[in-house]
Amino acid sequence: MMSADNDRGKERVVYRLALTGGPCSGKTTGQARLCTFFENIGWKVYRVPETATTLFSGGVRFPDLSKEAADKFQENLIKVMIATETTFFDLAQSDKRNVLVVCDRGIMDAAAYMAKDVFDSVLKSNGWNAVELRDNRYNQVIHLMTSANGAEAYYNIEDNPCRTEGIEQARQLDKATIEAWVGHPYIDVIDNSTDFDTKLTRMIANVCKRIGIDAGDRLAPTSRKFKFLVASMPPDSMFPSFQDFEVVHDYLTSPNPKIQSRLRKRGQNGNWSYQYTVRRGDAGDQMVELRRQISHRDYVNILAQRDDSHLTVYKTRRCFVWEDTYFQLDIYRNPCNERCEGLILLETYQTLKNNDTTAKVPPFLKIIKEVTKDSSYSMYNLSSKSEWKKSSKIINGLNS
Template identity: 55%
Template sequence: MRSCYWMKHFHLFRRYASHFTLQLTRRYRYIDVHKQIFVMSQEEGKNRNKVYKVVLTGGPCGGKTTGQARLCSFFESMNWKVYRLPETAYIFLSGGVKFTSLSKEDAYRLQRNLIKTMMQIEDTFFDLANTCEQNCLLICDRGLMDGSAYLDPTDWERMKQENGWNSVQLRDNRYNQIIHMVSAANGAEPFYTIDGHNTRHEGLDTARKLDEITAAAWVGHPYYDVIDNSTGFEEKVNRMISTVCSRLGIEVNDRLSSESKKRKFLVKSLAPESMFPGYQDFDVQHYYLSSPSRKTQARIRKRGQNGYWTYTHTMRRQVQDSMVEIRMSISEKDFNILYEQRDAKRHPIYKKRRCFLWNNQYFHLDIYKEPNPERCKGLMLLETYTALKGDDLPLPDFLEIEREVTGLTEYSMYNLSLKE
């Protein structure tokens, strides 16, 4: 039974890989060998269609509304079905509700009901996507964690406890990707405006603060992209669309330009916790699996916080000149079945992953933990996705960076796990 389960997932990999090969003659091309193709965390609908859920969030005047419309048009042109989920808070705000006029307890109850309403709206769209005949993209105008940005931390913890919620469930398991569109108030001040928005009244300082707390609410999601104002608005929107394409494993020849790739840095020593901006820590376990093909790498991951876990199954295979990587969310039961297929020639890898935002850039700091092979002792690697090259990328000034190790095979987890 276990062998059949593994082969089912191997055949899924082959189906996706053959899909990419077929598309080479159409409008897609492979990302070059230095940029992996990720087919990640997608769900399959009842008709074997892809279902992908992305949250568009951000501060005031960040380009979210325009970005949603452009993202919708882009994927519809590729024959995807696109559902645009409305911003639930707007229903209340446009209906005359003013949060500032509510008592603290009334605001708490409204926020709780807003989140429950959002859950129901999302679940209705998710159910529609599940039976869609086409590949389906769901664009959520904000997500559940946005609500936490407007509550005191103690009230947010109280709300989760009263309703049986947890952050891993609300943040990590529900959506495939989070995109934060940075407010024009942070880096593009001349373009910040409240004109044409009946529910927007924020000045620059307030907008910056809202942008900051909204961004912090999503820190910890495994696939979180921050789109800043380092370029003009047109390029900003294109970068946003490109991140979705990149995460889905498709890149379009001449319709978008994106040079973003993962960069990795060796960290010499760990700074005190007080020096980090707001962060989320996760326990991460990786196990490599025996593979039916020497050209295929396979692993499972268990990632958790406060006793709540997400599970991922990843396969990598060289296809033509590119490394294709497929990531799928799986259940705990499936994880335990695949766990029995561990590769006896490789160690499990244990890490603490610290996720944080610094200078509008999303970073992962992987701190390798015991029990690990000797070569991992004291190892710390900082990772981020960026289009910036060389010294153009500002690195956290509170960390002592030894050197860049992007592309060095001795720092790949696959090689670090090998038994001697």
């Protein structure tokens, strides 16, 4: 699988998207809009149906199930989801076109309906792990927020006979669903800060941005990336539900100073995912980023191209959701460059409203300053063995 700009004629793309959200969030309409947009630009789109709805239509009523029966139902639901998704994934791989596979909910949604210890037990008894089911299975997760949170006037359960949740329960399920996906490297929350049509436009723009498609004037992405320097790490008890990952980055040699390549190893409890990224600054005014998941064998082989002018970067990445916004907190670890010792950086994507000029950040984090455009805090420059300001290899357009 690879992220690429289709207009540049790169390698064929098979992109797996998990579209999730709370009750009455717009998933059905969102799928239709995604399908129309991507088919209009020449892609093949597969839509994986929601397994739970299929089973519920057969007479299952979740509120009528005992706790034991509900947990077993969720375990079997995961098995059916895996088999159904795999069928579509295999079809996508056999197609000669670029393919978008839209999964109506994903495997981790089941965790929102189970106690953590029960879910962990289900994973263990089936030989599954969260890194495989959450991180390696989908290229991106889009969470459409329930209308019960911010658009209450539009919350409606009458159109779906399988939906039984009241507004407060819908909010709780929405929160639990977001938390179930915390830790995925590319999760985006689409809230109700705009009207519904704009909400879905933002969703499509977000997918295009992650893939690397230049939508031109067809879409107007409204979110931007923010990066903040954090003074110190507060106690774990001050955070909402979070997931911690060990992350290892290595930069690779490149004969072209306008092309930057890197490897990432990201894992939890001994389970790892691997990614190869190429960022190109030779596309005029645009920066194009190509990403693909790779195997452990490929990772080891490509690692032989490591750039000796850069240190390996070791980080603990903490992922969490605060006030419906997804955050990643990177804590740099030894061994590292002297300027990385004790370094903590917070990253998020947010849409500024009205006259706002700054992003909202969690109050339990002491922010020193915003460093979004400060290239001295780019990972490329932080990992450089030379003084970054004197390095001829620094490319502002490629800093990240």
